[in-house]
């Protein structure tokens with residue numbers, strides 16, 4: 001039985017968290033976006049057109065003695081922001097930290113949309129969602145976590161994302177030094193392939209929790225906290241000068257004073273998103289106005305507890321108990 005840990009670095013404004021992995025023999029090092037909201041491990045590869053690669057590291061299956069083409073298999077994925085990628089599939093050895101999975105399905109990109117080409121530090125994505133939504137055809141493949149979990153002390157991983165500082169993903173153990181107080185546990189609904197859960201309510205600032213079911217997913221690959229329009233309006237009604245700016249595509253408000261905290265329930269506990277985390281990023285060079293870290297989930301069909309929510313907490317993604325644990329830190 002094993003456990004593992006790997007450090008993840010925040011990009012500017014914590015827009016995404018990038019984590020090193022190794023693929024093949026000898027090992028090829030790439031840095032990828034761990035995404036609990038999807039379930040494909042795909043990487044930039046030598047099968048792409050040179051014009052679509054701008055600084056990224058690429059996986060070369062021909063340079064790995066352990067790669068084996070999964071004949072006839074292809075994949076195609078589209079993310080929440082409309083970005084997409086596609087290609088074919090190899091089985092190869094994948095190592096994260098001290099954990100190795102032989103014969104992991106590695107999805108080699110042949111095409112990627114401009115958003116990926118224009119993201120030079122990101123060499124691909126590693127899905128930590130449920131394998132039921134893996135896009136490989138004709139036979140969906142297992143995620144790294146699904147393949148490694150039988151070797152773990154316990155079938156869970158934890159996230160400790162931070163604001164503008166390296167965080168960590170741990171596999172197979174809960175580090176008691178990584179959080180304070182108690183872990184609030186809530187059941188996971190994985191029927192859509194996500195780490196879905198329902199929060200019982202929310203509060204703005206220091207008010208008491210309002211009963212309002214919020215069904216959403218814990219998604220490390222989404223930058224912001226996307227909530228029902230009514231809750232977003234209630235929050236920004238208490239932020240001086242806040243307004244919906246269609247040119248920015250969301251609520252903006254003066255970067256000072258610090259806006260109120262946003263609190264959401266997790267079972268009988270609460271998670272507090274400090275006001276200064278709702279100040280997502282300045283939209284002008286004078287840093288006068290800021291884009292909000294809380295925005296509407298309209299059109300998605302569920303809420304998304306992205307990095308703005310996750311980086312406030314130590315979160316346990318427990319596939320054994322099919323539950324999520326949230327703790328302060």
Ligand SMILES: Cc1ccc(-c2noc([C@H]3C[C@@H](O)CN3)n2)cc1F
Nearest residue numbers: 035037038079080083115116221222
């Ligand atoms: C350029 C780029 C675009 C999107 C994403 C991306 N990664 O995870 C997610 C969310 C949305 C949902 O699809 C699953 N989790 N989005 C990453 C990128 F590097």
